[in-house]
Amino acid sequence: MLLNVQDLASYFFLDEGELKAVDGVSFHVDVKETVALVGESGCGKTIVALSLINLIPPPGRVVRGRILFDGRDLLRMESDELRQVRGGGIGMIFQEPGAALNPIYTIGDQITGVLRLHRSLGKHQAQKAAIELLGETGIPEPEKRMNAYPFELSGGMQQRVLIAIAISGRPKLLIADEPTTALDVTVQADILDLLAYLQEQYGMAILLISHDIGVVADVAERIMVMYPGKIVEIADTEDLFRDPRHPYTKALLSSVPRLGVGHNEPLKGIPGAVPDFLDLPSGCTFHPRCTIGDSSCTSEFPPLVDIGYRRKCACYKAETG
Amino acid sequence: MGWYILKRLLQAIPLLLGIITVTFFIVRLAPGDPMDIYLEEDRGQIDPQAIELLRQKYGLDQPIHIQYVKWVANVARGDLGESFRYRRPVSQLLAEAIPYTLQLTILAVVLDALIGITLGIISAVKQYSVLDKIVTLGSLVIYAIPGFWLALMLVLVFSVNLGWFPTSQTRSMDYGFLSFSGKVLDRLWHLVLPVFVLGVASAASTARYMRNRLLEVLNEEYVLSARARGFRERVVILNHALRNALIPIITIYGMKLPFLLGGAAIIESIFAWPGMGRLAVEAVSGRDYPLLMATITMGAVMTVFGNLLADLTYVWVDPRVSYEGKKQR
Amino acid sequence: MRERNSDNHSSVLRLSLIPGLGHLVLGERRRGVHLLAFAMICVLILTSTWERFLEAFQGSAIDHWIASLFLVACLLSLSTFSVRDVRRLVTLGDERVQSKSPLRIALRRFQANRLAVWSLYVIGALYFIAILTPLLTPYDPSAIEDVLETRYLAPSTAHLFGTDEFGRDLFSRAMYGARVSLSIGLLAMLIAKLVGTTYGSIAAYFGGVVDNVLMRIVDVIIAFPTFFLMLMLVGVFEANLVVLVLILGLTSWPGTARFIRGEILSLKEQEFTESARAIGLPAHLIIVRHLIPSALSPVLVSAALAVAGMIGAEAGLSFLGLGIRPPTPSWGNMVSAGSDALLVAWWVAFFPGALLTITLIAFSLFADGIRDALDPKALMQRFV
């Protein structure tokens, strides 16, 4: 196990109250594995990702749990060690490629900065390595691009640069937070292919985050389904598509017209709205939208339990459903 | 870049024309005959023919549109007329006064940048700390204190009671007998209070602006990204956030010039500082129209060039704004 | 329930004729104490200045008359407000839940900001005192008695702020100065905002050449340092109070004009304006409806700051001897007089300047409070 997360919880302490963006999440990622985290917009996926490198912006913070990365607990590390993990052990790609690049530095400056930090390369070597990385991520004429500013690149190119930066520390785990959401449909497949290629090449594990279960189907070996603050089902991709157990997963799948197509669509198939974090329904938070739930579901949130070979689900009716 | 500067300079011409037009017509709207002021009370005793000659000399005998055209042409040539009061060319008076005003304003800007930017950064980085609260509240209070009163109180405490600084003037009585370094020190010594009064209010506004700007930038995703890549907090703030926050400050400094000049009018009067501001005040109280028109025009022209300088600097440091006008701010 | 309480209600209502008592009975401590305290102050002023209060209605001095009338009006409106508010509270009963309208939320947020609330009290008190000045001044502000005996007296219980070179009571003069400064500030701000808003709307409404010409004019005016522009105008026109207000107001509107024009133009471009026009609604109605919530907070903030700016500018001009001329007292010319006497009598310059400073700080803090409390986005969502 490369990454083992146990009972992770991250809250935001707002004037209006405690916002439990992530509330007791447990999962693991194996070496060289691709795992997907899916769920509707706003359900807490990005906060999970940021928790993994202990970078929740105030007024939020990780309030409990353990994050074992390579056997060491990330939440109890000294800051020096933690900085090694950030960018070194775990690389991260953010949702908005345009916003994640510093607008006033050239692409070259931004990559070589990370190379020099994590690989202790000299100025010249870093320059060379950067050009190589840019080439590898599919950027044409990388030498020229080194001197370009982010705003001079298209969204797809910016995302490639971000991927290059993320892998320049040779991470064992790459967290890709909605790497394709902000991009044109035509570019999305290219980026996913690139990620698959790089995983092969460098032997990284990838945690792929998306609100679109169709997008991750081709790439991920396992899928974790998230509903506000909680993971409700984990299964191998094939099993999940063939036999979804959680009512929410079922709804998600039925709203995907065909695999790999139709992005950025809201979940038309599921009646009701994503609940308000500050005013969550009691018990199983899905019950107002659930078709098979009954009064027994409204008192406690169902625990995420094993329901078969390599699969877990958090629903009282999982076996019978 | 050269072409861009030229283009911007050409664009400033209509603005400058507008400025001298406004000045001309406001002063010409003045009720009363400028000659009355020139001659003060003794009009009755002077030969009407002599008055007529004077009118001709100042061009007041001609119709107003001719006067206007002449005024524009003269300004364009750098001829700003002759002061009623000093009976000397206004351009000479200005040439003597402007260096003094520049000394004051430039040093005030330096002081402002040193204190304002530093406090703004500290305050943003330590948001919600006691220091942050002191800076935010303190800057608001200091900005609100009227400069002339602050100046008087400082003079009262530091000059009258403690005797640390001179009460006014640009140099001591024995200036002529001082060594070179003594002269420099003497001048600086006289600059302390006026520069402080002028700079401190300006620094207060900079601190507030800098704080808010940096807080905004610290919330940007590229700052989060920099942290996620494992950079030290110090590096994140100094290299990744600060430069982004500093760029818009340039515009702020461009906009500050008019306020500094307005402040200088009062501060110079208090400290008997022979700059442009005091000249303007003197011209107003003495109804010295040529001098008045010239100083006010000059103030506006300096503002225009201050803004232009700020714009050019902006283009120079911010890669996103290119001077081909690729991206509009 | 209701029936049984109605007796109770009418007695509470009667009680609340004395401002605040009704609230106190109902357990609304905060508001009750405030109302009661304000009423007590009014009564106190009324009783202690009873003779001068009556004089107002015999003499012909209009400001004296206004002061007395104002005091009566204050007491009457306090009573009316108190009764009405109590009636509201009683009829609402337990339904007095926290309202979620953005204006209510803004009000609550403002109240939570102690500095802003205090600055509002200070501003209120200043205007209150300024209006009542003819009743309150201990001395005639221009009375010159035995100059040799009374000149440059240090602050004491007899003369709180001391006396000036003519032996005039500075406390009384400062109160009259407050009248001048505060009214100039308010009026000039109103002129500037009015002209600026109209000008900006015209430019945005007509667009095209009109807009272009109007905005080029704004560019020219903004190019002048505002204080220089004011200097030039006071130099050219004989500055009495009215002219000074006009000069201050008419040199300070271009910023507002630019802002309003920008707001309207950006609203014009938005989708809802387009769709409104498509279904045949007049676009300017839509724009005004959106303009108010989106511009409310910035306009209020800049108005509060503008009052401070105008008061400061007036004081600066008067200090230079170019604004309000002696013997009419204004804070600026009082400091100016004090600057000549700095060596012998620090208080002459100190007190009027300190009052001026407190006023300017209060307006800045107040503006800050509005900015933090009134969130344009929340307003937009609510009203649109």
Ligand SMILES: Nc1ncnc2c1ncn2[C@@H]1O[C@H](COP(=O)(O)OP(=O)(O)OP(=O)(O)O)[C@@H](O)[C@H]1O
């Ligand atoms: N900085 C913050 N302050 C307060 N609340 C926040 C903050 N960031 C996130 N949240 C809350 O946490 C919840 C989860 O946010 P998160 O960004 O993880 O959602 P997400 O699943 O990544 O959604 P998306 O698909 O839109 O990226 C949000 O609904 C929001 O209410």
Ligand code: SF4
């Ligand atoms: S626990 Fe009950 S409400 Fe929740 S998903 Fe399962 S059946 Fe539906």
Ligand SMILES: [Mg+2]
């Ligand atoms: Mg997200």
